[in-house]
Amino acid sequence: MSMDHGSRRTFLKLTGAAAATALVAGCSDDGNGNGNGNGNGNGNGDGIAIDPGTDIRFDGQTAGWEGLEPSEIESEQNPTLVLEEGGEYTIGWTEGDGAFHNIEIRDDGGDVVDDLQTDETDDDEPDDQILEFEASAEMAQYVCEPHETTMVGDFQVE
Numbered sequence: 747m748s749m750d751h752g753s754r755r756t757f758l759k760l761t762g763a764a765a766a767t768a769l770v771a772g773c774s775d776d777g778n779g780n781g782n783g784n785g786n787g788n789g790n791g792d793g794i795a796i797d798p799g800t801d802i803r804f805d806g807q808t809a810g811w812e813g814l815e816p817s818e819i820e821s822e823q824n825p826t827l828v829l830e831e832g833g834e835y836t837i838g839w840t841e842g843d844g845a846f847h848n849i850e851i852r853d854d855g856g857d858v859v860d861d862l863q864t865d866e867t868d869d870d871e872p873d874d875q876i877l878e879f880e881a882s883a884e885m886a887q888y889v890c891e892p893h894e895t896t897m898v899g900d901f902q903v904e
Contacts, residue, residue, distance in 0.1 A: 792826075792828075793825070793826035793827065793828040793900070793902050794818050794819055794822070794825050794826065794827060794828060795818075795828045796816065796818070796819075796827050796828060796829055796835065797830070797833075798829075798830050798832075798833025798834055798835065798881075799833070799834060799835070800816055800835060800836075801815060801816075801835075801836045802815065802816070802819070802827065802835060802836065802837040802838075803815040803837075803838060803839065803840050804837075804838070804839040804840075804841075804849075805839065805840075805841040805842065805843075806839035806841065806842035806843065806845075806847040806849075806875075806890065806897070807842070807843045807897075808843055808845050808847075808893050808896060808897070809823075809896055809897075810823040810824045810896050810897055811823065811824050811825075811839070811888070811890070811897050811898075811899055813825055814840065814841065824897070824898060824899040824900075825899055826899060826900040826901075826902060827888075827899065827900070827901050827902070828901075828902045828903075828904060829881035829885070829901055829902070829903050829904070830881060830903075830904065831881055831882060831883060831903050831904060832880060832881065832882075833880070833881045834878070834879075834880055834881075835878075835879055835880075835881060836876050836877065836878050836879075837849065837851075837876070837877050837879070837888060838864070838875045838876035838877055839875050840875070840876075842868065844868055845868065845892075845893075846866045846867060846868050846892055847866065847867070847868075847875075847890045847892065847893065847897065848863060848864045848865060848866040848867070848875070848890055848891050848892070849863070849864050849875060849877060849888060849889070849890060850862065850863040850864075850888070850889050850890075850891055851863070851877065851879060851885050851887070851888055851889075851901075852885075852886060852887045852888075852889055853884045853885065853886050854884075854886045859882070859884055859885055860879070862877050862879055863877075863891075864876075864877065866891070866892060881901070881903050882903060883903050885901045885903055886900065886901055887899065887900055887901060888901065
């Protein structure tokens, strides 16, 4: 089979592109399956156990809830909180980025549980951004309604 100079160049370009694609694919897939799979971006698939009676406080940042208290959640973004069913807790935000936020506790269907929600406000009035509640199995997430795609964390009630 004879190829002219132009055909050989096209054949080499295609072969080189295919080899580069195979090399990149081979390097990018090391097969270790290291995704965290928890969907909340904090890398902590097990959650953080919170004792009843604990005050849970966040810094309200549009990019996500940043943990302030207790120390176990400090600097964690949207941590999964493991609560004891029937335990009494408070949750809210006491600092923020100046944007309007609120906090709501929702069930798996996205509905607010037992009217546990605050009004939207900026961080000039964070004192009223605290909810007191008894943990129940229907509680699935804590959410900022205006930023529900980024400011959302999970509850595990056990």
